[in-house]
Amino acid sequence: MSKNKPKVAFYWCASCGGCEESIVDLAEDILKVVEAVDIVFWPVALDFKKKDVEAMEEGSIAVSFINGAVRLSEQEEMVKLLRKKSQLIVAHGACSHLGGIPGLGNFWNKETIFKRAYHTTPSTDNPQGTVPMEKSVVDGKELYLPRFYDTVYALDQVIDVDYYLPGCAPPRDLILNAVQAILQGKLPPKGSVLSPNKSLCDDCDRNETKPEKLTIKEVKRPWEIMLDPEKCFLAQGVICMGPATRTGCGERCIEANMPCRGCFGPTDQVLDQGAKFLSAFASILDTNDEKEIEKIVETIADPAGTFYRFSLPKSILRRRKMEAVK
Amino acid sequence: MNKRITIDPITRLEGHGKIEIFLDDKGDVERAFLQVPELRGFEQFAVGRPVEELPRITPRICGVCPTAHHMASTRCVDDVFHVEPTPTAKKLREFIYNTFMMEDHTLHFFFLGGPDFVVGPQAPAAERNILGVIGKVGLEIAGKVIRIRRECRDILNHLCGKVIHPVCGLPGGVSKGLDEEHRVQFLETAKFAVEFAQFALKIFDDVVLKNKEYVSVVLGDAYKMKTYYMGLVDSANKINFYDGHIRVVDPEGKEFAKFKPREYLNHVSEHVEPWSYIKFPFLKKVGWKGFVEGKESGVYRVAPLARLNASDGMATPLAQEHYDRMYKTLGGKPVHNTLAFHWARLIETLQAAETMVKFLEDKEITSPDIRKIPTEIPTEGVGVVEAPRGTLFHHYKTDEKGIVTEANLIVATINNAAAIAMSIEKAAKAFIKGGKISEGLLNMAEMAFRPYDPCHACGTHALPGDMPLVINIYDKDKELIKQLKR
Amino acid sequence: MSNGAFEPKLVGFLCNWCSYTGADLAGTARMIYAPNIRIIRVMCSGRVDPQFVLKAFAEGADGVLISGCHPGDCHYQEGNYKALRRAKLLSRMLEQFGIEKERFRLEWVSAAEGVKFQQVCNEFTEQIRKLGPLKMNGGKDEQKQA
Numbered sequence: 042m043s044k045n046k047p048k049v050a051f052y053w054c055a056s057c058g059g060c061e062e063s064i065v066d067l068a069e070d071i072l073k074v075v076e077a078v079d080i081v082f083w084p085v086a087l088d089f090k091k092k093d094v095e096a097m098e099e100g101s102i103a104v105s106f107i108n109g110a111v112r113l114s115e116q117e118e119m120v121k122l123l124r125k126k127s128q129l130i131v132a133h134g135a136c137s138h139l140g141g142i143p144g145l146g147n148f149w150n151k152e153t154i155f156k157r158a159y160h161t162t163p164s165t166d167n168p169q170g171t172v173p174m175e176k177s178v179v180d181g182k183e184l185y186l187p188r189f190y191d192t193v194y195a196l197d198q199v200i201d202v203d204y205y206l207p208g209c210a211p212p213r214d215l216i217l218n219a220v221q222a223i224l225q226g227k228l229p230p231k232g233s234v235l236s237p238n239k240s241l242c243d244d245c246d247r248n249e250t251k252p253e254k255l256t257i258k259e260v261k262r263p264w265e266i267m268l269d270p271e272k273c274f275l276a277q278g279v280i281c282m283g284p285a286t287r288t289g290c291g292e293r294c295i296e297a298n299m300p301c302r303g304c305f306g307p308t309d310q311v312l313d314q315g316a317k318f319l320s321a322f323a324s325i326l327d328t329n330d331e332k333e334i335e336k337i338v339e340t341i342a343d344p345a346g347t348f349y350r351f352s353l354p355k356s357i358l359r360r361r362k363m364e365a366v367k
Numbered sequence: 368m369n370k371r372i373t374i375d376p377i378t379r380l381e382g383h384g385k386i387e388i389f390l391d392d393k394g395d396v397e398r399a400f401l402q403v404p405e406l407r408g409f410e411q412f413a414v415g416r417p418v419e420e421l422p423r424i425t426p427r428i429c430g431v432c433p434t435a436h437h438m439a440s441t442r443c444v445d446d447v448f449h450v451e452p453t454p455t456a457k458k459l460r461e462f463i464y465n466t467f468m469m470e471d472h473t474l475h476f477f478f479l480g481g482p483d484f485v486v487g488p489q490a491p492a493a494e495r496n497i498l499g500v501i502g503k504v505g506l507e508i509a510g511k512v513i514r515i516r517r518e519c520r521d522i523l524n525h526l527c528g529k530v531i532h533p534v535c536g537l538p539g540g541v542s543k544g545l546d547e548e549h550r551v552q553f554l555e556t557a558k559f560a561v562e563f564a565q566f567a568l569k570i571f572d573d574v575v576l577k578n579k580e581y582v583s584v585v586l587g588d589a590y591k592m593k594t595y596y597m598g599l600v601d602s603a604n605k606i607n608f609y610d611g612h613i614r615v616v617d618p619e620g621k622e623f624a625k626f627k628p629r630e631y632l633n634h635v636s637e638h639v640e641p642w643s644y645i646k647f648p649f650l651k652k653v654g655w656k657g658f659v660e661g662k663e664s665g666v667y668r669v670a671p672l673a674r675l676n677a678s679d680g681m682a683t684p685l686a687q688e689h690y691d692r693m694y695k696t697l698g699g700k701p702v703h704n705t706l707a708f709h710w711a712r713l714i715e716t717l718q719a720a721e722t723m724v725k726f727l728e729d730k731e732i733t734s735p736d737i738r739k740i741p742t743e744i745p746t747e748g749v750g751v752v753e754a755p756r757g758t759l760f761h762h763y764k765t766d767e768k769g770i771v772t773e774a775n776l777i778v779a780t781i782n783n784a785a786a787i788a789m790s791i792e793k794a795a796k797a798f799i800k801g802g803k804i805s806e807g808l809l810n811m812a813e814m815a816f817r818p819y820d821p822c823h824a825c826g827t828h829a830l831p832g833d834m835p836l837v838i839n840i841y842d843k844d845k846e847l848i849k850q851l852k853r
Numbered sequence: 854m855s856n857g858a859f860e861p862k863l864v865g866f867l868c869n870w871c872s873y874t875g876a877d878l879a880g881t882a883r884m885i886y887a888p889n890i891r892i893i894r895v896m897c898s899g900r901v902d903p904q905f906v907l908k909a910f911a912e913g914a915d916g917v918l919i920s921g922c923h924p925g926d927c928h929y930q931e932g933n934y935k936a937l938r939r940a941k942l943l944s945r946m947l948e949q950f951g952i953e954k955e956r957f958r959l960e961w962v963s964a965a966e967g968v969k970f971q972q973v974c975n976e977f978t979e980q981i982r983k984l985g986p987l988k989m990n991g992g993k994d995e996q997k998q999a
Contacts, residue, residue: 059430
């Protein structure tokens with residue numbers, strides 16, 4: 042272990058592991074980078090423990106990449122610890138950047154999630170109504186679990202974050218560029234999202250197929266029509282989050298002929314991705330008649346869950362009102 | 368004197384996991400618990416979502432096997448809409464799925480489970496990783512492994528948009544077809560995949576099976592467990608990863624149940640414990656008798672060895688040869704030795720590769736007829752596939768507009784939750800006696816659960832790849848008296 | 854505050870050319886109406902970004918009003934139609950957040966309709982008073998304080 046190599050750490054919160062996989066996908070390219078750093082903490086692969094991190098000096102880790110949203114007490118503790126010990130924190134992936142898919146839990150709370158998981162799912166056989174407890178005693182032995190929160194948080198709602206690597210999962214080029222920028226000390230201003238500040242439509246191949254005045258007469262769900270592989274989805278009446286989503290992903294979903302769902306989050310100028318998309322989409326509905334507008338709006342299957350698919354915790358409202366969760 | 372041993376965290380488990388071991392007064396293991404301290408709530412937040420979006424939401428349960436969730440979800444959505452995909456779409460999906468199985472199994476063998484195995488349980492920790500494997504079998508392998516992984520992932524990127532979180536599944540078909548140019552290109556990869564799988568089996572043969580000491584560990588009692596076994600089979604009871612009936616055999620190998628996905632609730636139930644966020648599935652018709660093995664207990668296992676046990680054979684010829692060989696070597700069906708999961712995994716890799724070739728040689732796979740638009744009112748459906756780590760159940764109910772009202776998921780590794788807990792306890796009991804704890808214990812405990820390849824393997828064992836284990840030993844006053852690290 | 858009863862906090866986005874002028878008219882005519890509405894002048898109801906509405910709710914508003922020119926009379930031709938379309942979709946989405954439909958309103962108030970403005974304010978205030986405070990907390994309290 043060379044003393045001169047910058048120390049790097051990786052950690053996962055409420056995560057699927059896709060961001061870890063995205064690091065592995067760099068395998069061949071990152072070998073040189075790996076040689077240039079010392080990985081001091083990576084629970085999924087290495088044997089360093091929380092205690093080892095606690096023993097480190099403050100600021101001794103050059104950069105920590107943290108993926109996953111925060112929804113357990115253990116995750117909150119760990120990210121706060123890493124913040125103390127790291128010079129830079131990078132929120133890696135949509136979950137730490139915006140809350141991600143686990144953020145959809147913000148339409149619910151601990152009680153409803155537990156009720157579903159441990160009582161009402163049809164395969165669950167739980168006549169005594171057992172639920173996981175923070176502390177339980179089995180045969181006289183005490184066992185502990187971390188506390189499950191009612192609300193899911195993006196990383197910067199818990200600690201100070203220096204940079205964001207967007208995407209679900211971030212594409213390899215983006216990660217590589219970010220890592221190289223860090224190693225060379227050529228970073229943009231603190232708080233930057235490490236992907237160009239334009240919307241997806243700017244880079245999308247289908248942009249040219251948008252008519253001069255784009256209007257939507259009928260909203261179609263992706264399963265309702267044959268999707269034209271070359272035409273702009275909005276022009277086909279299919280909701281595509283492209284206008285409200287930052288570019289940098291290579292339009293991978295579009296190329297598989299499926300509309301964008303916004304995993305890169307908004308551009309710099311936008312506070313709330315879902316509201317911005319709502320604004321843009323509603324503006325192009327092709328009618329001025331109140332009743333007709335109502336009719337079209339009714340066909341939009343799940344406005345909040347679609348417009349905030351990845352960004353619910355970072356939205357202005359953050360979550361469904363607690364008293365309204367049943 | 369009561370002692371408590373905490374192993375925290377263990378790795379290569381969905382997110383996080385820890386093991387607590389309790390010693391009795393004699394210093395022998397009284398109980399061991401595998402706790403999974405993680406829950407996100409997919410079964411609840413799926414509610415209110417349009418059902419056709421679930422194939423894009425549920426892969427976020429796992430970034431290592433997202434294709435498994437995507438496929439199970441897509442098939443479930445087909446069922447919800449009462450629509451059959453077009454023949455070409457079916458072939459494309461099954462081709463995609465086998466490509467994914469091939470890649471995922473390969474990853475596990477070379478980067479995760481394999482190293483322990485190939486380099487041996489007694490080898491120094493520093494060698495038990497991919498570098499040790501390369502040292503043992505040659506640098507050429509590293510190149511082949513990286514190549515096959517990259518090429519398979521390129522196929523998935525092309526057809527599914529993203530290999531991490533695919534998007535192509537729709538009720539009645541897929542969103543993107545395959546053109547002739549790519550069919551030819553991918554066929555090259557598929558043929559190489561067959562070669563590679565055979566090559567991996569040969570490594571296994573040379574390095575593992577020819578090592579008598581290792582074979583004896585495989586056959587030993589510490590890692591043996593008699594349970595029921597579950598897997599998907601086709602109409603001839605041969606293994607199929609993508610479609611078919613779910614078949615269960617008892618610890619003696621006799622067929623116990625065979626059912627369609629929609630009937631799963633008659634057969635599978637989940638048990639809850641207060642000390643873990645995950646649930647413990649068991650066979651409903653046998654009942655939950657606790658964390659015990661045997662015919663009277665409803666505990667069952669899934670994933671490679673279980674699939675081979677639950678089937679009457681492999682669906683492809685080259686894999687079948689290896690299937691026969693494995694059972695002959697290990698003393699007939701069913702095989703209860705947990706470490707044989709690694710062998711079974713490689714045999715499945717070969718079937719997946721052969722199946723890739725089969726679909727690519729079928730000209731219909733380039734047809735543009737890849738979607739059928741559903742016409743029925745959506746109601747309820749079940750989709751089941753075999754994820755690399757086990758049988759995966761997706762079950763959705765919707766309103767008449769196709770908005771999800773209820774979701775139920777039984778996720779691959781979870782089927783093995785009880786078995787993994789029991790394997791750990793069994794290994795702990797075998798190796799910790801009289802209060803003596805040693806480095807060897809750490810090793811052996813790892814080996815008890817890694818064959819199951821608990822979901823969420825990250826893959827790089829290429830770094831100082833030990834499994835992180837710290838054992839804290841506290842005396843009855845909760846003072847830390849000893850700590851073993853590795 | 855009167856007798857400790859709940860006093861709704863209302864925010865109103867009023868378009869410059871019609872509604873704001875209408876509100877002014879109510880003022881200069883010395884009309885009495887519920888003082889609960891805090892007015893923000895915008896050039897057009899079509900200027901109102903849904904983010905403003907969400908921010909108002911997040912920061913403690915119990916009700917939000919957008920008021921613009923009558924359909925066909927928009928100073929900028931189409932702006933109020935945009936507001937109408939957005940408002941309909943926003944209303945649906947707010948319900949998913951647990952915010953009742955009644956808390957968000959779109960009204961057309963012309964420059965001459967001081968009386969209408971008075972009526973809207975009174976009605977809206979009473980309606981929200983009955984509904985009660987919104988208490989949109991956003992999960993801010995749950996984390997431990999560092």
